[in-house]
Structures are given as C-alpha cells and as structure tokens.
Amino acid sequence: MVISRRNFLSTTVAASAVLTCPGLVKSVFAAAESIKIGVPTGITGNWSALGLQIQRACKLFEKATNADGGIDGRQVQFFYEDTQGDPATCVRKTSELIERNKINLVTGIISSPESLAVMPRLEEWNALYVASVTGVGSITAKNFVPNAFRSCSSGPMRARTIALWLAKGPEKRFFSIAQDYAWGKTSVETFGKLLAGMNKEQIGSVLTPLGAKDYSSYIAKIREANPEVLYVAMSGDDATAFLKQAAQYRLSDRMKIITEVLDLLNTKPLGEVGLGLTGVSQYNFGYDTPKNAEFVKLFKAEYGDIPDTWEGESWQALQFLREAILRAKSTDTAAVRAALEGLEIDSVKGKVTMRACDHQAEQQVFMATLENQSGLPYPTPKIIQAFASPDVVPECRKDSY
The missing domain is CATH 3.40.50.2300 (Response regulator)
Incomplete structure (x- = not known):
C-alpha cells in the first residue's frame, strides 16, 4: 500500500485529535x-x-x-x-x-x-x-x-373505575364475561370483590377462549341469568366479535352493557347500534x-x-x-x-x-359513552366522567383494593 504525504498528514491529524480531544470524537460518534x-x-x-x-x-x-x-x-x-x-x-x-x-x-x-x-x-x-x-x-x-x-x-384500575361509576346506581345484579387469560381473570376477580363491597352481587361469570368466533352459547347463559348489568373485559378481535353478536341478540335491550375497553376498534363495526354503549376510554382523542x-x-x-x-x-x-x-x-x-x-x-x-x-x-381514567359527534362519520366515545388517579390506582405493589 502506497501512502501519500497528504494521506499521512491527514491520518496524523486525525489520530492527534483522538489523543488530544477524545471527548470531541466520542460526541461525534x-x-x-x-x-x-x-x-x-x-x-x-x-x-x-x-x-x-x-x-x-x-x-x-x-x-x-x-x-x-x-x-x-x-x-x-x-x-x-x-x-x-x-x-x-x-x-x-x-x-x-x-x-x-x-x-x-x-x-x-x-x-x-x-x-x-x-x-x-x-x-x-x-x-x-x-x-x-x-x-x-x-x-x-x-x-x-x-x-x-x-x-x-391496569385492568384493576379500569375495573375500579367502572365500580365507582356504578356505585350510586340502582342496579344490584351483575354478570361478567372476559377472555380466559391473566388480564380477563384478574379484572373479573377484582370487579367481583368491588361489587361485594358495594352491597351488589356478581350472579355469574364466563371466561371465553382467545380467538373464539361464536359467542352464542355464552350469550344464552347471560340471557338465562338475566342480570341488570353485563360487565365485559375483552379486547382485540374477540371483543369486536362478541359486541357484534350481542347487538344481533339485542342484549342491550335487556341489560346495561359496560365494557372495560371502549375502543373504536371494537365499536366502529357496530355503527349506530352501538350508540349508548358505555365503558372505560383509556385514551380519548377528545x-x-x-x-x-x-x-x-x-x-x-x-x-x-x-x-x-x-x-x-x-x-x-x-x-x-x-x-x-x-x-x-x-x-x-x-x-x-x-x-x-x-x-x-x-x-x-x-x-x-x-x-x-x-x-x-x-x-386519571375516563368513563365514556358512544355518541354521534359533529364532523365524525361514526359514533365515538365521549367522556362523561374522569376519575382521578388517587381514586383508582391501587397502593404500591398491590393489584387489588
């Protein structure tokens, strides 16, 4: 390899810079x-x-x-x-x-x-x-x-928010449906304990397998129990599928449906039949x-x-x-x-x-309800009440209240 005088000088200057000002070179990199x-x-x-x-x-x-x-x-x-x-x-x-x-x-x-x-x-x-x-x-x-x-x-925070929102209501009989994995199970468990503390009753609950497509058998159990409120802890494609079938069976005509996850992802497919659906809006664009x-x-x-x-x-x-x-x-x-x-x-x-x-x-955690809002082509969650963090966040290192 032939080294020219110019290359030699350039290399020498660069090496000198590293030796005399390493911080400069480090900051450049x-x-x-x-x-x-x-x-x-x-x-x-x-x-x-x-x-x-x-x-x-x-x-x-x-x-x-x-x-x-x-x-x-x-x-x-x-x-x-x-x-x-x-x-x-x-x-x-x-x-x-x-x-x-x-x-x-x-x-x-x-x-x-x-x-x-x-x-x-x-x-x-x-x-x-x-x-x-x-x-x-x-x-x-x-x-x-x-x-x-x-x-x-967290799920417990959302369950707590819903319980606080329902506390003053006249409804006494509740039924829960959730996905059969860690989040769904803990949400239903937390919600049940909170209801007991409010002199209300969870009269039944069902857990559904992830990826289920047909919820007709679960809806039949819910109708048979005939609760005043149905608590839903579901997300993703499962929530979309369940809420669509619940609308087809007109469950909301028989009971109040409260969802822990009021997402556009799940409510858009419902269209106008979703109007009035209430639940937690973790993040709300409005x-x-x-x-x-x-x-x-x-x-x-x-x-x-x-x-x-x-x-x-x-x-x-x-x-x-x-x-x-x-x-x-x-x-x-x-x-x-x-x-x-x-x-x-x-x-x-x-x-x-x-x-x-x-x-x-x-x-804070928001409760919202699906409404038609100006300038938007589909019903969207509108905040109806915000619950401050001291009211809904469990004590340190605890996931219950």
Missing part, C-alpha cells in the same frame, strides 16, 4: 448513533389489529421526532418483530431484537402472558421494558421487576389538553383519522421514554430506569407520574 427501540408485537394473529395501532403510533413518533431533530440530537429508529400473541415466540423475538440489533429499550408487547414471560429475562438482557398495553395487575405487584414499567392503566390536541393533529395529518386507544397509549409510553432519555442524557438501561422513576410528564392524558415504588404510571 454518539450524535451519529440512533436511539433504537424494539417493538415485539402482534403483526399477525388475534392481536394484529392492536399491533397495527402500536406500529402506527411508533412510525408517527419516529417521523415527527426525527423531523424535529431527534432526541438530544440523536435520531430514533424502531425495529419490529411479530410475536403472534404467543409468549414463547415473544421471548424469542425480543431476545433476537436485543442481541441482533443491540437494543435495550422495548415497548409494544400486547398480551399479559407475553409480558409476564419476557419480564424475568430483562435483567439478563440488560434491557428496559415499558408496557403500553398489558393490563394484568401483577406486573407492578407480585411479578414486579426493576426493569419493567407500565405507562398505561380529551382537552394541548399535548393531546397536538397528537391528534399529527395523527389526522398522517393517517386521515382520529387515534384510537392503543395509538394514544403507545404515544404516552414513547413520551415517557423520550423524557427519560433527555433527563438521563443517555440510553443506558440503568440511567433510563433511574430517570423514569418518579418522572412526571405532560401527556395526552394530562399530568401523568411514573410511580417509583412499583413503576405504575399514576393517571
């Missing part, structure tokens, strides 16, 4: 290195519709953040893997994201069993996980691990706060529609990560974890604080 976030989520299978919402929020966040100069001068880059809602697949795909792409920040996991399978591996992976969907109460209670956080509301208005405007410009529950919840999780990275001035796992603990952000839901003791985000 750091500025060029992107912030990588892994998203193991449901791209196919029963959770694909929820997974699509998560991906849309992440892609919009990446586009808007990078156009604004990134986070602390660093561009953001998302990496996606399909878990198909299977816990073992989720662990494998998360591991691949971390090892192949050198990722230590993870979000977007959907089901509770997936989260519970991944969490024990976080310390080994030296990775941090922010749950934006998972509802099972135990991830911030008996299954708590230091590297896991939950930015969304909540009047500057941060939410900004998000809705960005979302409409990009997708031509209003954001739904999991788009808003995913956005809130990413807001937490953004502010923690800025506070830590690093993406180091321990540094971001320390920055998240006790962090308060001005979010799409107002002021939200990540509790340090168990990593549950303290936030």
Whole structure:
C-alpha cells in the first residue's frame, strides 16, 4: 500500500485529535448513533389489529421526532418483530431484537402472558421494558421487576373505575364475561370483590377462549341469568366479535352493557347500534389538553383519522421514554430506569407520574359513552366522567383494593 504525504498528514491529524480531544470524537460518534427501540408485537394473529395501532403510533413518533431533530440530537429508529400473541415466540423475538440489533429499550408487547414471560429475562438482557398495553395487575405487584414499567392503566384500575361509576346506581345484579387469560381473570376477580363491597352481587361469570368466533352459547347463559348489568373485559378481535353478536341478540335491550375497553376498534363495526354503549376510554382523542390536541393533529395529518386507544397509549409510553432519555442524557438501561422513576410528564392524558415504588404510571381514567359527534362519520366515545388517579390506582405493589 502506497501512502501519500497528504494521506499521512491527514491520518496524523486525525489520530492527534483522538489523543488530544477524545471527548470531541466520542460526541461525534454518539450524535451519529440512533436511539433504537424494539417493538415485539402482534403483526399477525388475534392481536394484529392492536399491533397495527402500536406500529402506527411508533412510525408517527419516529417521523415527527426525527423531523424535529431527534432526541438530544440523536435520531430514533424502531425495529419490529411479530410475536403472534404467543409468549414463547415473544421471548424469542425480543431476545433476537436485543442481541441482533443491540437494543435495550422495548415497548409494544400486547398480551399479559407475553409480558409476564419476557419480564424475568430483562435483567439478563440488560434491557428496559415499558408496557403500553398489558393490563394484568401483577406486573407492578407480585411479578414486579426493576426493569419493567407500565405507562398505561391496569385492568384493576379500569375495573375500579367502572365500580365507582356504578356505585350510586340502582342496579344490584351483575354478570361478567372476559377472555380466559391473566388480564380477563384478574379484572373479573377484582370487579367481583368491588361489587361485594358495594352491597351488589356478581350472579355469574364466563371466561371465553382467545380467538373464539361464536359467542352464542355464552350469550344464552347471560340471557338465562338475566342480570341488570353485563360487565365485559375483552379486547382485540374477540371483543369486536362478541359486541357484534350481542347487538344481533339485542342484549342491550335487556341489560346495561359496560365494557372495560371502549375502543373504536371494537365499536366502529357496530355503527349506530352501538350508540349508548358505555365503558372505560383509556385514551380519548377528545380529551382537552394541548399535548393531546397536538397528537391528534399529527395523527389526522398522517393517517386521515382520529387515534384510537392503543395509538394514544403507545404515544404516552414513547413520551415517557423520550423524557427519560433527555433527563438521563443517555440510553443506558440503568440511567433510563433511574430517570423514569418518579418522572412526571405532560401527556395526552394530562399530568401523568411514573410511580417509583412499583413503576405504575399514576393517571386519571375516563368513563365514556358512544355518541354521534359533529364532523365524525361514526359514533365515538365521549367522556362523561374522569376519575382521578388517587381514586383508582391501587397502593404500591398491590393489584387489588
């Protein structure tokens, strides 16, 4: 190899810069290195519709953040893997994201069993996980691990909100239907205990297998029990299928239906027959706060529609990560974890604080009802009451009241 005088001098100057000013060179490389976030989520299978919402929020966040100069001068880059809602697949795909792409920040996991399978591996992976969907109460209670956080509301929080809303009502007889896995089971259990404390009765409950298509036998049991209120803890394609069949059987003519997850995903297919359906609106596009208005405007410009529950919840999780990275001035796992603990952000839901003791985000929870609203082609959830975080968030490391 022939080295010219010019190359020799250039190399010498560069080497001298490294020796005399290593901080400068380090900062140049750091500025060029992107912030990588892994998203193991449901791209196919029963959770694909929820997974699509998560991906849309992440892609919009990446586009808007990078156009604004990134986070602390660093561009953001998302990496996606399909878990198909299977816990073992989720662990494998998360591991691949971390090892192949050198990722230590993870979000977007959907089901509770997936989260519970991944969490024990976080310390080994030296990775941090922010749950934006998972509802099972135990991830911030008996299954708590230091590297896991939950930015969304939990199932127990939503059950508590519904119970408080129903407390003054005359109805005494309740029936529950939920998906047969961790979140559904804990929601029904929590709701039943809350009813007992209000001198009301859960006269029956059924758990349905994930991916069920026909709910006629379950609806027959509900009709036979003849409750005054039907409590629904279902999400994804299952919730859509059940609510459509419930409308066909005109269940709402016989009883009040209250859902723990009042998502556009599940209510759009109902059309006008869904009017009056009431439940928890975890994230609500109509909540009047500057941060939410900004998000809705960005979302409409990009997708031509209003954001739904999991788009808003995913956005809130990413807001937490953004502010923690800025506070830590690093993406180091321990540094971001320390920055998240006790962090308060001005979010799409107002002021939200990540509790340090168990990593549950303290936030208000909305009750809403489906109404026709001006300028929108389908019924949408309108907030009828907001319950403050002290009223609905369990005590530290507890998932019951």
